[in-house]
Amino acid sequence: MRDIPTNPDNLIAGETGDWEIVMGLEIHAQVSSNAKLFSGASTEFGADPNSQVSFVDAGLPGMLPTINERCVEQAVRTGMGLNAEINLYSVFDRKNYFYPDLPQGYQISQFKQPIVGRGTVTIELSDGSTKEIGVERLHLEQDAGKSLHDQHPSQTYVDLNRCGVALMEIVSDPDMRSAEEASAYVEKVQRIVRYVGSCDGVMAEGSLRADVNVSVRRPGGELGTRCEIKNVNSMRFIRQAIEHEARRQIEILEDGGKIDQETRLYDPNKGVTRSMRSKEEAHDYRYFPDPDLLPLEMEQEWVDAIRASLPELPDAKKARFMADFGLSEYDARTLVSDRDSADYYEAVASGRDPKLSANWVTTDLFGYLNRTGINIAESPIKAAQLGQLIDRIIDKTISGRIAKEVFEVMCETHQDPDAIIAEKGLKQVTDEGAITAVVDQVIAENPDKVADVQGGKEKLLGWFTGQVMKLSGGKANPQAVNKILREKILGD
Amino acid sequence: MSLDKDTVRRVARLARIEVAEDRLEALGQELNQIIGFVEQLDEVDTSSVAPMTSVAKQKLRWRADEVTSGGQAEKVTANAPASDMNFFVVPKVVE
Numbered sequence: 001m002r003d004i005p006t007n008p009d010n011l012i013a014g015e016t017g018d019w020e021i022v023m024g025l026e027i028h029a030q031v032s033s034n035a036k037l038f039s040g041a042s043t044e045f046g047a048d049p050n051s052q053v054s055f056v057d058a059g060l061p062g063m064l065p066t067i068n069e070r071c072v073e074q075a076v077r078t079g080m081g082l083n084a085e086i087n088l089y090s091v092f093d094r095k096n097y098f099y100p101d102l103p104q105g106y107q108i109s110q111f112k113q114p115i116v117g118r119g120t121v122t123i124e125l126s127d128g129s130t131k132e133i134g135v136e137r138l139h140l141e142q143d144a145g146k147s148l149h150d151q152h153p154s155q156t157y158v159d160l161n162r163c164g165v166a167l168m169e170i171v172s173d174p175d176m177r178s179a180e181e182a183s184a185y186v187e188k189v190q191r192i193v194r195y196v197g198s199c200d201g202v203m204a205e206g207s208l209r210a211d212v213n214v215s216v217r218r219p220g221g222e223l224g225t226r227c228e229i230k231n232v233n234s235m236r237f238i239r240q241a242i243e244h245e246a247r248r249q250i251e252i253l254e255d256g257g258k259i260d261q262e263t264r265l266y267d268p269n270k271g272v273t274r275s276m277r278s279k280e281e282a283h284d285y286r287y288f289p290d291p292d293l294l295p296l297e298m299e300q301e302w303v304d305a306i307r308a309s310l311p312e313l314p315d316a317k318k319a320r321f322m323a324d325f326g327l328s329e330y331d332a333r334t335l336v337s338d339r340d341s342a343d344y345y346e347a348v349a350s351g352r353d354p355k356l357s358a359n360w361v362t363t364d365l366f367g368y369l370n371r372t373g374i375n376i377a378e379s380p381i382k383a384a385q386l387g388q389l390i391d392r393i394i395d396k397t398i399s400g401r402i403a404k405e406v407f408e409v410m411c412e413t414h415q416d417p418d419a420i421i422a423e424k425g426l427k428q429v430t431d432e433g434a435i436t437a438v439v440d441q442v443i444a445e446n447p448d449k450v451a452d453v454q455g456g457k458e459k460l461l462g463w464f465t466g467q468v469m470k471l472s473g474g475k476a477n478p479q480a481v482n483k484i485l486r487e488k489i490l491g492d
Numbered sequence: 493m494s495l496d497k498d499t500v501r502r503v504a505r506l507a508r509i510e511v512a513e514d515r516l517e518a519l520g521q522e523l524n525q526i527i528g529f530v531e532q533l534d535e536v537d538t539s540s541v542a543p544m545t546s547v548a549k550q551k552l553r554w555r556a557d558e559v560t561s562g563g564q565a566e567k568v569t570a571n572a573p574a575s576d577m578n579f580f581v582v583p584k585v586v587e
Binding site for chain 1: 578
């Protein structure tokens with residue numbers, strides 16, 4: 001285990017002193033593919049019960065598994081996203097356990113020789129710092145079916161549609177020390193699989209789920225006994241489950257008790273974890289190489305071609321946004337949070353001021369999208385329209401303040417900014433004659449204030465500017481107004 | 493290697509095979525004979541041979557990512573001891 005210096009901010013105060021949480025995560029990510037890992041049945045979500053089950057998935061005798069090329073490719077893409085070694089030679093094993101949603105009586109998985117080896121994920125924390133989390137491995141395996149316990153008082157209903165769908169199990173090193181680090185890690189893995197397109201990452205549908213191994217110890221001391229919390233299916237629950245589980249373990253240890261190594265389930269309604277003792281016996285998995293499947297061998301050229309087809313990954317994109325566009329770490333981090341946002345931003349920033357573009361995208365556009373719950377890919381305000389609005393600020397057709405007004409109208413009507421500016425007569429007045437007329441009017445109406453400015457109260461000029469802007473309906477160019485005011489009052 | 497009675501009981505349990513208590517002794521002896529037979533392989537020096545999972549001179553066959561099966565819920569559940577609305581129905585298993 002890698003030696004990670006203790007961060008005092010992560011310590012939890014107990015009755016008898018401080019404690020440190022040590023965590024490793026297993027993430028199960030459902031592979032995006034049309035068909036299952038070893039059969040030709042569909043993977044689509046939400047179909048009628050058992051309508052997407054081949055005889056292979058149902059574990060019927062005489063049926064042989066055949067591996068889906070796309071699933072292999074997706075595992076390789078993900079491995080590359082995790083900066084991991086790709087193993088050209090890997091082996092499928094049988095993991096034996098007995099459960100109604102697993103008709104074969106075993107899950108086809110990879111044990112000793114996984115398709116992807118060691119990698120690294122860089123997580124980003126709220127204080128702006130980053131941390132490296134080691135990835136031990138990624139392997140391909142089959143998902144199980146779904147049991148429904150609420151259909152009948154004494155019986156369980158089993159739907160095998162999910163049975164045999166390809167999963168990538170991503171196993172981290174025990175490198176995480178706080179609930180924030182754990183959820184930042186899941187977020188980063190989610191971002192990576194979405195960037196490479198290997199998993200949709202939707203936790204609510206179970207496409208991405210995490211098992212968290214939690215133990216506590218004295219800061220930097222001997223590792224404690226760990227408990228595995230199963231299937232925590234939202235970022236919020238991950239944080240809650242970890243905090244609750246760490247507290248539970250600390251209480252036991254401080255009372256002089258000892259932790260039993262066990263599997264626990266998080267109950268989001270009660271906010272507690274509880275033991276799943278019934279699964280204990282099932283842990284005698286008796287792995288052995290699956291005799292139905294030869295080793296999985298990949299050609300180096302094939303793997304190289306996959307690497308060449310990878311999109312720019314979030315870390316590289318963030319670094320480029322900071323270097324090429326001069327964006328702050330915070331803005332760059334926000335913009336690369338998903339590919340659609342990054343693409344949108346690049347379209348807006350193309351040929352325009354990158355920082356001004358970033359402000360409009362992260363503040364005004366994201367604000368509007370959040371308010372309305374619209375996904376950026378479906379944004380009714382297109383990148384070209386936001387770009388046009390920024391162009392009108394730059395070419396001084398409108399001021400920044402009027403631009404905010406135009407944007408509000410764009411949110412309502414989805415019109416082009418030019419159309420709104422023309423329709424509402426918002427074009428900035430730069431014509432000196434028109435501005436001078438308004439300036440003369442304000443000066444004539446306020447002789448005492450003019451005298452004050454001339455007497456040295458130059459700050460009052462701002463008041464004059466405000467009056468002129470008001471009378472012009474905000475359309476006068478503020479720089480031109482200032483210049484004319486100074487000429488008229490101070491003789492500059 | 494030799495199996496004791498507890499191990500035989502556990503193996504039977506894991507395989508979901510019901511074995512009467514008075515049969516465990518005899519079954520253990522049979523299993524030990526099988527293990528002894530296989531252990532003869534230990535006499536061969538395999539230190540220079542990479543572990544292999546198959547002796548077949550062929551490569552793993554791959555399939556294209558196409559939906560070629562499904563839409564046969566009645567057939568899939570046809571042999572189930574119990575089914576309802578195309579679900580398999582089993583005695584209640586709740587965590």
